[in-house]
Amino acid sequence: MAQTPDEKTYVEIPFIEQLTGLGWDHIEGDIDVPYLTxxxxxxxxxxxxxxxxxxxxxxxxxxxxxxxxxxRVNEVVSRLERI
Known part of the structure; x- marks a missing residue:
């Protein structure tokens, strides 16, 4: 029995492809290993x-x-982290 396509198929993968097409970097992650991201x-x-x-x-x-x-860069990053 075939699996029903999910959000990853219809949303995540096309969105990643669109962003990489615009020059963004895609970092393949792991849900258990934060340093990979x-x-x-x-x-x-x-x-x-x-x-x-x-x-x-x-x-x-x-x-x-x-x-x-x-x-100054540290100040900008600090302000963004506090939002």
């Missing part, structure tokens, strides 16, 4: 390492150099 715990919502890198990358001065120092 670049976090210490599944309670962590943000991938802080990637977030810090992205904040610096998108905040460049007129010469194309990052203008935010580590203290």
């Amino acid at each position: 670049e976090r210490d715990s599944f309670r962590d919502v943000l991938l802080t390492g990637r977030l810090r890198t992205a904040i610096k990358k998108i905040n460049l001065d007129d010469e194309g150099k990052p203008w935010l120092d580590d203290d």
Whole structure:
């Protein structure tokens, strides 16, 4: 007897394909091993390492150099973690 297609078939897989097509990275995870998804715990919502890198990358001065120092980046991440 064939299984009925589920949410993963109709929603998750097509959405992952759409995002990877737009240039996003897909991290294949494991429901029991949080470090495979670049976090210490599944309670962590943000991938802080990637977030810090992205904040610096998108905040460049007129010469194309990052203008935010580590203290400012840490403040941004801290505010996002408290939301």
